Amino acid sequence: MAITAQMVKELREKTGAGMMDCKKALQETDGDMDKAIDFLREKGIAKAAKKSDRIAAEGTTYIEVNGNEAVIIEVNAETDFVAKNEGFQTLVQDLAKHLLKSKPTSIEEAHESKMDNGVTVTEYVNTAISKIGEKLTLRRFALATKTDADAFGAYLHMGGRIGVLTVLTGTTDESVAKDVAMHAAALHPKYVSRDEVSAEETEREREVLKQQALNEGKPANIVEKMVEGRLGKFFEDVCLLEQSFVKNPDEKVKQFVKNAGASVASFVRYEVGEGIEKRQENFAEEVMNQVKK
Template structure:
């Protein structure tokens, strides 16, 4: 099948691999983006991508904490200039407070919430007209806590990244520190127990293929039982890098987050990086890809 420049661009952004390597991977996998990603990893050309590595749009992520309720939201704007506008900031904070109070967890539910006699959908549209730039609510998360639980929240670079956590058996300082760590390190799961089976299997298959290819090229190939241990070791290492409890704590890399918390336990976490996964328009990229493919 013909591989489009857009597909090459998407794989390139996801993996950081070169343009022609991305084209080869897509050719080898009949244009299947996920399979091409794994193909590049198997060849040692790309590493597992983190959400934080994707291209960003503009806007703000903000949290609100009101007693036993809290929320984290992301609202997008077209330019960084508007994201710094005080009126836009007030809008984002209003939405975060409304989500915390109502404890809704979808954009659709949030847009129906009424604040000062108007639903948020109308308020956002009116702000769009007033500010002169498209504004859109992208995602929300609400949390509630009970006795013995604490919220921790952290905002980085004026709302470019924001994190919210709920921790049991921990004080405010520790909860905030964990939120800071989540904002900085972007864990995908709290613990290894949360990793879905299909994710485990996919990662295992990639590492097995990688190890077999390395072994085939080695001067002294390793026996199967040793290869198995190597793969298991790499799998464990990869999972530790994406699980909050096992990550090296940002304020003291000599201990893990779990060790820092001691008897404390993270029960929920959310992290929003503004615009992650949203493509920005790049007018000349298609022409650049087409030219290089003809070379």
């Protein structure tokens, strides 16, 4: 049976599913509208689509390590209550194992990749949405590799509220790598070292500091020297190696790492919901929303 645009539009209005999903459902059911609705429901797509405009800013980070490979991911839910749900935790672990095995190069590729049971990540998440009853999102991930002479540092803070994965070269001591990860969780650096800060960002900061000094009425002949001193403080704020080590503020992270005969190759720090505009709800409203589901 020929599938018309009007049929797709009608199915979209009834289920809230995407155009391509509706078209596929109609093709699979030979244009039978009721069967197409059931098809989408069985796949979890209809229920997931109805929740697509909700805000999922809670959730967890998770780290999976297998030999010399590791992955850190963030999976979001609408409420912290669901984030602690056993079904949600299983979903997160399954996704991490799959990403570590399939190694997609982008989040879009990850969503379309097929898991061992033959369904795509998107389909797997949609099925979980239909069971759990909240919008769930695989938001981001990062893969890391090392050699036998290196170490991973995996640290989850507050049960996964913050996750940090570090890679240290020159040492196999995972405790050193984990200490660096714990430090990054606490102080939120953006870069490993000054070398990673772009010339544009450095110059922008220099101009801001210069204007601040002039606004403070400092003499023009000493402004430049003041700016360079304050720029050093900027690097301490954003660069991991320049920061005072949380376990021993008398030494920098770079000194702590050097004492271990190591170097920081990379780190990834995820904090649940960072950058997502959260909807403000009070506790009573949240409970009522759960009851109504």
